[in-house]
Amino acid sequence: MTFQALGLIDPIQRTLETLGYKQPTPVQKQAIPVVLAGRDLMAAAQTGTGKTAGFALPILQRLTMDGVTAPKAVRCLVLVPTRELAEQVYESFRSYGGNLPLKSAVAYGGVPIEPQITKLRKGLDVLVATPGRLIDLHDQGAISFAMLQTLVLDEADRMLDLGFERDLDILLAALPKQRQTLLFSATFSDEIRKLAGGMLKDPVSIQVSASNTATKTVKQWLIPTDKRRKPELLLHLLKKLNWGQVLVFVKTRKGVEALVKTLQEHGISADSIHGDKTQPARLRALARFKNAEVQLLVATDVAARGLDIEALPQVVNFDLPTVAEDYIHRIGRTGRASMEGEAVSLVCADEVDMLKAIETLTRQVIHRIEEPGFEADHRVPETGPKGAAAAAAKKAAAEAPAKKKRPFTGPAGGKAAGGSATASGKPGNVATGGKAAVTARPAGGDASLGTWTPPAPSGKPAGGARSAGAKPGSSRTYGGGGKPAAPKGAVVVTGGRGAKSLARAAGKATAKPGGRKTGPR
Numbered sequence: 001m002t003f004q005a006l007g008l009i010d011p012i013q014r015t016l017e018t019l020g021y022k023q024p025t026p027v028q029k030q031a032i033p034v035v036l037a038g039r040d041l042m043a044a045a046q047t048g049t050g051k052t053a054g055f056a057l058p059i060l061q062r063l064t065m066d067g068v069t070a071p072k073a074v075r076c077l078v079l080v081p082t083r084e085l086a087e088q089v090y091e092s093f094r095s096y097g098g099n100l101p102l103k104s105a106v107a108y109g110g111v112p113i114e115p116q117i118t119k120l121r122k123g124l125d126v127l128v129a130t131p132g133r134l135i136d137l138h139d140q141g142a143i144s145f146a147m148l149q150t151l152v153l154d155e156a157d158r159m160l161d162l163g164f165e166r167d168l169d170i171l172l173a174a175l176p177k178q179r180q181t182l183l184f185s186a187t188f189s190d191e192i193r194k195l196a197g198g199m200l201k202d203p204v205s206i207q208v209s210a211s212n213t214a215t216k217t218v219k220q221w222l223i224p225t226d227k228r229r230k231p232e233l234l235l236h237l238l239k240k241l242n243w244g245q246v247l248v249f250v251k252t253r254k255g256v257e258a259l260v261k262t263l264q265e266h267g268i269s270a271d272s273i274h275g276d277k278t279q280p281a282r283l284r285a286l287a288r289f290k291n292a293e294v295q296l297l298v299a300t301d302v303a304a305r306g307l308d309i310e311a312l313p314q315v316v317n318f319d320l321p322t323v324a325e326d327y328i329h330r331i332g333r334t335g336r337a338s339m340e341g342e343a344v345s346l347v348c349a350d351e352v353d354m355l356k357a358i359e360t361l362t363r364q365v366i367h368r369i370e371e372p373g374f375e376a377d378h379r380v381p382e383t384g385p386k387g388a389a390a391a392a393a394k395k396a397a398a399e400a401p402a403k404k405k406r407p408f409t410g411p412a413g414g415k416a417a418g419g420s421a422t423a424s425g426k427p428g429n430v431a432t433g434g435k436a437a438v439t440a441r442p443a444g445g446d447a448s449l450g451t452w453t454p455p456a457p458s459g460k461p462a463g464g465a466r467s468a469g470a471k472p473g474s475s476r477t478y479g480g481g482g483k484p485a486a487p488k489g490a491v492v493v494t495g496g497r498g499a500k501s502l503a504r505a506a507g508k509a510t511a512k513p514g515g516r517k518t519g520p521r
């Protein structure tokens, strides 16, 4: 299928040609005709699927075909949870609309509001905004919603996770009822369905892949180790596997800073983006990483969704995320647009429940590979079929003592992929062979990194030159040959909400308790 067949106009097709987009991705194939037809849409699509073009292209076309804006008015509003995502989506609109006579802008907190007010004065066709700043602009009378045609909620699940429910209520009450609404979310939780129920009219529902299936192009594996050994292990892997640029995820801001310090002390260039940093500093850090001026970018989860880094091959989960879905978003930073990617998790005994939750959600058992010299003193309990078999047997004995026990047969026997996937009762859809993944690489056996080749793009040596022909240090060179030319300093990424937004959320009597609302990210 071509973009032409989807009914996109010439100027957009020319832009796509320039961008090198040869054919629509599955989400684009499904979403573009629906949006062009003016229907409401509820789409389960995770980042990396091309979802942004899935809504931006048809919206730009509709805006071009019908009417013009007026002072202070916006015709399309795209709500996003983080500043980083706001910048990214805005850039996409600018790029896709390069041949169109439309005006777009971006607005988020943490930066002066005046330039945003100035941009709104003459009116805009598209405004990409975070909810808190949008409410401030509205409160100040800087924006009118009277001409709003289309509302997009991008990464709606993330908005709820971050506690933006109250802000969304305020905004929805101020928007015209007659409008087109598109909701994109990585997952369709009950909360998302409830939110959709209140704002969408007779929506078309699309789902590009199982919402909880980790990006298929990303090879995933984990190394069990002790918590205190993780920094040393990361340094060891960087050297041993000759990694180039790596995006590292750490649970807390403090942890991020501590890791960056350790890396820098060992001569590794790294930088950080976190809630204590100003937005310009965060963008600068991201730019340094994108330009390969630093080798490591250390981030917390909030920033994960807004990062679109071309051809990033390596993600490391230094800590596992406390919310299992964040694992999918983290590894979605690599393997984008069908490129090969690798995600490695350093897992300690404390994190076994998080590991189980991730394996349940993604319906897979993550390859477990011991690294000699870094074996855990505090053993990380098995989560694979062995662990599941024991748990299943225990459960069966407790629940139905009279029932005849059946031996665990693994995925081939028609059961769920190993680990806690069985607990969910959801069969099949195995991303990696559960039983095989574990039994083929027994912990402490020949599964060590010394003898097993970690997943690498075909035809290229593991840990070796991933882009041997590319210039080291260039922005597209990742993991190439020798050490990347990168200065000292490391990048840490976090996002965050403004104080006003948090106050609004706190004012909500029914505010749900949620881990991420409380701690710094």
Ligand code: AMP
Binding pocket: 020, 021, 022, 023, 024, 025, 028, 046, 047, 048, 049, 050, 051, 052, 053, 308, 336, 337
């Ligand atoms: P998204 O899921 O919207 O964050 O997009 C992920 C990446 O895929 C972005 O870098 C886009 O530029 C790229 N992309 C989107 N659509 C296409 C397409 N049809 N062909 C090639 N790349 C695409």
